[in-house]
Amino acid sequence: MRAILFCLLLGLSAAARAAQPAPPAAKVVVLVTGIEHDKAAMALFQAQKLQAAGADVKLVFMGRAVVVAADLAGKIPDQRRQNAGRIKPDDPKRAHKERLSYALEKAQPVAPQARARFGQLKSAGVAILADGFSAAQMSLDDDLTAAGVPMSDATAPLDLTPFVLGGYQFISF
Secondary structure, three states, X not given: OHHHHHHHXXXXXXXXXXXXXXXXXXXXXXXXOOOOHHHHHHHHHHHHHHHHOOXXXXXXXXXXXXXXXXXXXXXXXXXXXXXXXXOOOOOXXXXXXXXXXXXXXXXXOOOHHHHHHHHHHHHOOOEEEEOHHHHHHOOOHHHHHHOOOOXXXXXXXXXXXXXHHOOOEEEEO
């Protein structure tokens, strides 16, 4: 009798475990804030691996990293990079171009593999977001829009509050 009761409890316990809902998929923001090409490549690699594992991934470029986003999207041609330090004194967007020039001088061009991975992430539906405020400060907003990279509001720095309140974990590069 005890054996039958034990088997019955064991069966009910297994059925209860099987009926529990699966744990929710991980929610991750891969945050790129640096302009180093190797860090951007690592961020893209991690975003791709997380997405392949079923995580809800958001790839966010913040601050000077919008230069990396524009470069990954193919919007920083070599000619523009070479002319980065040449800004006319009477240029009305001089301050914006100086910020971009500084970032371009510090940032190395992204590797073709990283550019390909960026395209794969976009094609796979990974949400990509650039800091619209920083993009506007460096006159990259038109380039990012043309590349199809969504941006946050350009009137203030990117607000990460919705991600935090939404339960996202952050990985920063």
